[in-house]
Amino acid sequence: MIIFLYGEDSYRAKRKLEEIVLGYKKIHKSGLNLIYIDAKENDFNDFYRNFKINSMFAEKKLIVLKNVFSDAKFQEDFLENIENLNNTKDIIIVYEESAIDQRTKFFKALTKNVPTTKSRQSRGLTTQSEPSRIHDANKVGIGTKCQVFNYLQPAMLKKWVVQEFEKNKVKINTDALDLIVDSVRSDLWLMANEINKLSNYRAGSIIRKEDVELLVKPNIENDIFKTIDALASKDKKQALSLLHKHLDDGEKPLYLLSMISYQFRNLLIIKELQDAHRPYNSIAKKSGLHPFVVQKSYYLCNQFSMPKLKKIYQKIFQIDLDIKTGKIEPETAIDILLSEI
Numbered sequence: 001m002i003i004f005l006y007g008e009d010s011y012r013a014k015r016k017l018e019e020i021v022l023g024y025k026k027i028h029k030s031g032l033n034l035i036y037i038d039a040k041e042n043d044f045n046d047f048y049r050n051f052k053i054n055s056m057f058a059e060k061k062l063i064v065l066k067n068v069f070s071d072a073k074f075q076e077d078f079l080e081n082i083e084n085l086n087n088t089k090d091i092i093i094v095y096e097e098s099a100i101d102q103r104t105k106f107f108k109a110l111t112k113n114v115p116t117t118k119s120r121q122s123r124g125l126t127t128q129s130e131p132s133r134i135h136d137a138n139k140v141g142i143g144t145k146c147q148v149f150n151y152l153q154p155a156m157l158k159k160w161v162v163q164e165f166e167k168n169k170v171k172i173n174t175d176a177l178d179l180i181v182d183s184v185r186s187d188l189w190l191m192a193n194e195i196n197k198l199s200n201y202r203a204g205s206i207i208r209k210e211d212v213e214l215l216v217k218p219n220i221e222n223d224i225f226k227t228i229d230a231l232a233s234k235d236k237k238q239a240l241s242l243l244h245k246h247l248d249d250g251e252k253p254l255y256l257l258s259m260i261s262y263q264f265r266n267l268l269i270i271k272e273l274q275d276a277h278r279p280y281n282s283i284a285k286k287s288g289l290h291p292f293v294v295q296k297s298y299y300l301c302n303q304f305s306m307p308k309l310k311k312i313y314q315k316i317f318q319i320d321l322d323i324k325t326g327k328i329e330p331e332t333a334i335d336i337l338l339s340e341i
Helices: 010-027 044-051 072-080 082-087 105-111 118-122 154-167 174-184 188-201 209-215 220-232 236-248 253-275 280-287 291-303 306-324 330-340
Strands: 002-006 034-038 062-066 091-095 144-148
Touching: 002 010, 002 082, 002 105, 010 034, 010 062, 010 091, 010 188, 034 044, 044 062, 044 072, 072 082, 072 105, 105 144, 154 174, 154 188, 154 291, 174 188, 174 209, 188 209, 220 236, 220 253, 220 291, 236 253, 236 330, 253 280, 253 291, 253 306, 253 330, 280 291, 306 330
Parallel strands: 002 091, 002 144, 034 062, 062 091
Antiparallel strands: none
């Protein structure tokens, strides 16, 4: 049997792998037939010969196969032998923790016709977001069980955070939950660290907003978005205050400018799709942006016309050029930019 684990959320993909391995170890206590193969260090023959070696304990093998997408020859050999691999009693986990090319024959073979149900879609748990179980594609003759770990949508992320705190015997109130999700967003590696930090700080108690403000450093990208939101609301004082806080903390002006440019670029992408009368779900998919970015940018776009956004983007480009050619001091340039938006 082949199990395929992949997706942009490497934290939950890694957790799922650890869950499967732990379950295997509980049943097969010798551990002698738990095998890790890295396609960057081993060729297909090294991997395949594991099925020709009989276990002295007659145990089912669990073979974790990593980095197959980095080797085209390995993929080709795997596909040539996929029927034999499907028919073995052993378990093969194809595990990828980095971005993969979904256009390859190998990817399509492992994910072909993985089912999605209307009930799961209505709960926001399709194979494109947050599957709660491994999906079986045996019916199409592939024999692959597949689970994709895309970034959690905001509502599911909040649920995940609450559950993680509960595992640590700690609760979190609504204001604190909103703030930590807004600050850290979908980086679950970082989120897990912040949860552990807060859990130790408030062991057996309730996490409050002031605890998050004290211990969790806000995501700079999110602060830049707040700056743009303030500009859209004609609150230039707040916008300047937010940016100067980062300058006072030692952030480089050019980096802040690049983040401003990135956010306005996202607004342009969303605005173009809005002006084409695309529905929200289509915009979320077509834009290729993170769900958080789409959600926030979608409503903020109503504050800007397309000509206005293009004009701002052109100003950012010109100020970036002026800074890099020494025509203006970086901090002064950012102040001028904000005053002119």
